Amino acid sequence: MNLDRRRLLKVAGGAGAGLLAAPTLLRAQIRPKVVIVGGGPAGATVALTLAQAHPDAFEITLVEENELYTTCFGSNMYLAGLRDFESLRHSYSGLADFGIEVIHERALLANRSEKVITLISRTRLDYDRLVVAPGVDLLYEQVPGYNPQAAKLMPHAWKAGPQTRLLRQQLDAVKDGEAVVIVAPPDPYKCPPGPYERASMMAHALKSSGRGGARIVILDAKEKFSKQALFMEGWQALYPGMIEWLPPSVHGGIELVDPVTKTVATDLDLFTGTLVNIIPAQRAGVTAREWDLADPETGWCPVDPETMRSALDEAVFVIGDAAAAGDMPKSAFSANSQARVAAMAIAADLLGAPRIEPFLFNTCWSRIGAEDAVKVGGRYMPKEGKITSVASFVSAPGEDAAVRRRAVGESDDWYRSIVAEMFGPGAA
Ligand SMILES: Cc1cc2nc3c(=O)[nH]c(=O)nc-3n(C[C@H](O)[C@H](O)[C@H](O)COP(=O)(O)OP(=O)(O)OC[C@H]3O[C@@H](n4cnc5c(N)ncnc54)[C@H](O)[C@@H]3O)c2cc1C
CATH class of the missing domain: 3.50.50.60 (FAD/NAD(P)-binding domain)
Known part of the structure; x- marks a missing residue:
């Protein structure tokens, strides 16, 4: 310097x-x-x-x-x-x-x-x-029992790096018939479709490696989530019976998480997983x-x-x-x-x-299967002192497989282009 x-x-x-x-x-x-x-x-x-x-x-x-x-x-x-x-x-x-x-x-x-x-x-x-x-x-304290120490046993993987690797190691260790629990955060948080893409990609990993009997339960802090209809349709088609989503009106709220027993206590029940992924509020x-x-x-x-x-x-x-x-x-x-x-x-x-x-834009692609991606996006402009959505689009349920495959290619292209815009053309 x-x-x-x-x-x-x-x-x-x-x-x-x-x-x-x-x-x-x-x-x-x-x-x-x-x-x-x-x-x-x-x-x-x-x-x-x-x-x-x-x-x-x-x-x-x-x-x-x-x-x-x-x-x-x-x-x-x-x-x-x-x-x-x-x-x-x-x-x-x-x-x-x-x-x-x-x-x-x-x-x-x-x-x-x-x-x-x-x-x-x-x-x-x-x-x-x-x-x-x-x-x-991450607001660890908003999930009772969760803290940075507990994240070493129940990773959030919402900041990429060692936490991402830990989550992958734990996913690799899940056996057929065992359970995965994901605690999804309240709005607003980074990457609204992220927890549901994560559930999809975990189901893909489990099913494609002969562990299709494993179950993923999502305990959500929200009553609805981004691209919900598309994810639910995809889960039904690709991973029938593997992913269950429970909103707070069903589970009644997270009361305590215990990293030692890998248990999440809600008003409804106790949920224990081989892998518990906690994504706190932000x-x-x-x-x-x-x-x-x-x-x-x-x-x-x-x-x-x-x-x-x-x-x-x-x-x-x-x-x-x-x-x-x-x-x-x-x-x-x-x-x-x-x-x-x-x-x-x-x-x-x-x-x-x-x-x-x-001019402000966004597009979020989410992978549901290896060859199946959906997208949501929009254009935004300043209006009455606020960044306001002026146009939006979202993938349609029941789309042709070729359309979904194309969206996979688009998301790969986007990854290369944003990396070049961050780190220079040689990085892509
Ligand atoms: C699982 C997951 C999947 C996602 N998928 C997508 C996707 O498909 N598409 C998409 O558009 N978005 C996606 N996102 C969201 C995306 O990662 C974030 O929205 C984006 O990274 C935000 O960028 P940022 O620059 O604001 O913050 P960050 O990417 O968090 O970068 C902040 C940087 O600031 C540094 N920093 C902080 N404080 C200091 C300090 N005091 N001194 C020095 N350095 C500091 C940090 O080290 C960090 O590198 C995903 C997120 C997750 C968790």
């Missing part, structure tokens, strides 16, 4: 839009600084979009604590044996080719009035614009909350729907899962789309680039 340069710039009075009128020599040396915290689909996309759209115009620093990013998207297919673990992991090394400095550290503190953040090593980074994209935190990552960017009531970060600018600080943008993004679901696709809108707004702020009407 070029700390001397940062110091020099500070002495020179800081960078910013005003300096763009400076003589050419100075302009070449002093560039507005954009610091991005979090290198997921939100943060990595905004970094690469700015660098590609405006080469050398910004000093871009991406702060991400992990050296490799493991995608949650695609991880259910790893459970099913349809992807290998390494294919989910991506390095940030290609970003250097675009002039992006990547610092693998945790960002700890923000002094928003002085526009500076401090990393765990005490390195201070000053910024003209800060992008905060820390994803979600809220914006702690970094956004500690930096006072979240609404303390909801736990999510309010944003201007035109730009993804924080409603609480003009110099800060919050994108991805941490943002309260109106009708947009929390997904990697949404995060990537929001990142483009934020990048445009940052370029307009700091370079005077034209402001274009924001």
Whole structure:
């Protein structure tokens, strides 16, 4: 990292839009600084979009604590044996080719009035614009008996990495006739169809390996879920009798989970599984909350729907899962789309680039079988102070097998393209 340069710039009075009128020599040396915290689909996309759209115009620093990013998207297919673990992991090394400095550290503190953040090593980074994209935190305590220690026995696998591998190991150990229990979270949470795709991919893994007598029970916190009719139709067709979904009006609520006996006690009954997958409720990552960017009531970060600018600080943008993004679901696709809108707004702020009407999109594909995927999606625009759905689509029940196979191909293509938009063309 070029700390001397940062110091020099500070002495020179800081960078910013005003300096763009400076003589050419100075302009070449002093560039507005954009610091991005979090290198997921939100943060990595905004970094690469700015660098590609405006080469050398910004000093871009991406702060991400992990050296490799493991995608949650695609991880259910790893459970099913349809992807290998390494294919989910991506390095940030290609970003250097675009002039992006990547610092693998945790960002700890923000002094928003002085526009500076401090990393765990005490390195201070000053910024003209800060992008905060820390994803979600899991509210372990909202599931009685669950905590990070219990997650070593009853994995959540809702943050990809070691938890994903643990879930796969436990799934591999399930014997024919044994039970799997999934506790699904209340809204809003990342990837609304994710728990049900996970149940489908677990059923695929079990059935295709001669364990079709195993049972999967989903104890949900919700009365209905994303793409419900499509999943239920697919479960009936592909895994008859294997997956049972129970809403809270049937199970009466989770009273206690016990990691030792792998039991979930509900008002209705005790459910014991060889594998118990607990997916707790969620809220914006702690970094956004500690930096006072979240609404303390909801736990999510309010944003201007035109730009993804924080409603609480003009110099800060919050994108991805941490943002309260109106009708947009929390997904990697949404995060990537929001990142483009934020990048445009940052370029307009700091370079005077034209402001274009924001277009926000999402598509979530879900795999039900090896050759069977469904999708839901939409287009969103700012309306009455909120990101509002203006058009939507969803796969139809009873679709032709060829249509479902095509959707599998689309989702594989999307994975390659989002990875290229995060880590550079060489990553796909
Ligand atoms: C099982 C599963 C399946 C999914 N499938 C899909 C799918 O098919 N399609 C889809 O669109 N979405 C899918 N998703 C959702 C998707 O993974 C998330 O919506 C997306 O990752 C959100 O991106 P983000 O950048 O906001 O946050 P994240 O991807 O969570 O990235 C946040 C990053 O910030 C870093 N970070 C946080 N705080 C700090 C700090 N203080 N300092 C430094 N670094 C920090 C973290 O290490 C992390 O890398 C799925 C999710 C799950 C769990």
